[in-house]
Amino acid sequence: MSLASVTYGLSIATIVLFGIIALFLARRRQRVKKDDTEFFLTARKSVPLRTIAWSFYAQGVGAWVIFSMPAYVVSAGIVGLVAYSVSCGLPILIVARVGAVLHRKYPGVLSLGDFVQWRYGTIPTILVSLVMLLNMSIGLCAEYTSIGNLMEFVIGAPRLPIVLCVAIVTSIYTAAGGLYVSILTDVAQGAFGIGLLAVMTVYVAVTYRPESLPTPLPEGLGPNYWGWAAVAAMPISMTCATLFSEGPWQRIWASADDRALKRGSILGAAALVVVCFLYGFGGFLSIWGGFPQSSKDGSTAFFDLLGAGSETAPSWITILAALSTVTMNEGCVDSIQNGIVDTLASRFFRGKSVWYPRALVFLINIPIVFVSLKGYDIIILFLIGNLICTICAVPLLLGLVDRFEGYVTGWSFITGVLSGFLSIVVFGYVKVGDWYEGLRYTFVLAYDWPSFVLPLIFSAIGVAIAAFIEGAIRKALGLAYPIPLAFVPQGHGDAKAPEEQSVSSGDVESVAHGYDQKQEVFQETSAFRGQ
Numbered sequence: 001m002s003l004a005s006v007t008y009g010l011s012i013a014t015i016v017l018f019g020i021i022a023l024f025l026a027r028r029r030q031r032v033k034k035d036d037t038e039f040f041l042t043a044r045k046s047v048p049l050r051t052i053a054w055s056f057y058a059q060g061v062g063a064w065v066i067f068s069m070p071a072y073v074v075s076a077g078i079v080g081l082v083a084y085s086v087s088c089g090l091p092i093l094i095v096a097r098v099g100a101v102l103h104r105k106y107p108g109v110l111s112l113g114d115f116v117q118w119r120y121g122t123i124p125t126i127l128v129s130l131v132m133l134l135n136m137s138i139g140l141c142a143e144y145t146s147i148g149n150l151m152e153f154v155i156g157a158p159r160l161p162i163v164l165c166v167a168i169v170t171s172i173y174t175a176a177g178g179l180y181v182s183i184l185t186d187v188a189q190g191a192f193g194i195g196l197l198a199v200m201t202v203y204v205a206v207t208y209r210p211e212s213l214p215t216p217l218p219e220g221l222g223p224n225y226w227g228w229a230a231v232a233a234m235p236i237s238m239t240c241a242t243l244f245s246e247g248p249w250q251r252i253w254a255s256a257d258d259r260a261l262k263r264g265s266i267l268g269a270a271a272l273v274v275v276c277f278l279y280g281f282g283g284f285l286s287i288w289g290g291f292p293q294s295s296k297d298g299s300t301a302f303f304d305l306l307g308a309g310s311e312t313a314p315s316w317i318t319i320l321a322a323l324s325t326v327t328m329n330e331g332c333v334d335s336i337q338n339g340i341v342d343t344l345a346s347r348f349f350r351g352k353s354v355w356y357p358r359a360l361v362f363l364i365n366i367p368i369v370f371v372s373l374k375g376y377d378i379i380i381l382f383l384i385g386n387l388i389c390t391i392c393a394v395p396l397l398l399g400l401v402d403r404f405e406g407y408v409t410g411w412s413f414i415t416g417v418l419s420g421f422l423s424i425v426v427f428g429y430v431k432v433g434d435w436y437e438g439l440r441y442t443f444v445l446a447y448d449w450p451s452f453v454l455p456l457i458f459s460a461i462g463v464a465i466a467a468f469i470e471g472a473i474r475k476a477l478g479l480a481y482p483i484p485l486a487f488v489p490q491g492h493g494d495a496k497a498p499e500e501q502s503v504s505s506g507d508v509e510s511v512a513h514g515y516d517q518k519q520e521v522f523q524e525t526s527a528f529r530g531q
Helices: 003-032 037-042 049-060 064-105 112-120 122-155 160-207 225-243 246-254 258-288 301-306 315-347 355-372 378-398 410-432 435-445 449-477 505-513 515-521
Strands: 481-483 501-503
Touching (some): 003 160, 037 246, 049 160, 064 122, 064 246, 122 160, 122 355, 122 378, 301 315, 378 410
Antiparallel strands (some): 481 501
């Protein structure tokens, strides 16, 4: 049998095996206890430390790592690789910290959109939900593209069958088991993937014997502008993208307690940094050693490393690499699909059965699979989503600051987002000298540091200006500020708008002072029950 046939068969068998395990776990849990819709979406306070650590790792490390990390090395070099690797784990720690505060203050939230609805109102909520759906859809497309690239460029087989297999299997067990089952499978998928990586690491240590290693490092691999730009661009872009992905938030809700969340996020983040660096460093070694490259952009450089200077690698190590890629891909895909279900169910399908968003995930997969077959550059796919998330990040985070309640409103939020976007437009024009080419440069071509720093600054300035103008208008006209007094979680079957009470600007401090006491009335509702 050919390598392509064996690899394809084993890859599909691995995907189906994990799918069967997930369905078995879902069936076993339903026999013990039938989950309500809220638990299906959040698995609230049910996952212990070790399991949540594996889950934080598995939801963040997908097949994209094996392709995009080496590809980034081509332009950003060793400095960019280190910055990118650290930036893969750092957002988990930041979001876990923010999530712990959010969860402690508003323990009944089902999604990030729940908080935004209460804090800012309907229009910002719709915007945030759409950004999250776009961001997660891009992540899903990147995963399908990555697994397709594996089969087409490394194995020499068609990409469509494997993409369809991953999409269908993960959609089925995601619909059946929900978040809790997805988290349980993360343990097996994560451990299996790391085990295979360990074998490949030993193999590379034994076989890596290049004829010569250029010193000093070539310009593309050594410290250069794009590498130093990554020191700012990557932490910002990855953190903002993580903020607008439901997967990490779901694991915050699912953590058994604060200790599990804190230590689990640290362990998961550390594993992410190490694994991402190893795959990227493998690509670095391949390019540095002058090994034959099967792709111009360097995306397959890790697999070229396994050839140890030959045109092709031994079949057995290629198969192991393929199985590792498939395993990481499946774990990441089911996490993204669960995040999409959560966002749709909590924002757009309140009062309806959870089977509506479950079914919609199947439909959403159709255009995403189609786009993935085009084989777009994975790094560029992420650039588009990361920039959009960066534009919206600061206005979102300002909503968590208690002292800004009653001053920073939904109108301020929208103004901040627009200001952040305009800063990118202006930067692109100044950089290139043309409006269209400027947008293309910032959104499609380059991870340049001003593209990520400027939106943070100017979105904050936009929020401040809007808040000042709104405050002046309200004071002049004697209008009251809409200040939310207490968050009351909304049920799946009883979707009412968050209540707000208008108070005068002079009462802001007293309301804010009494706010913590108001949180005592925060209770779980019984409406999110029954599927």
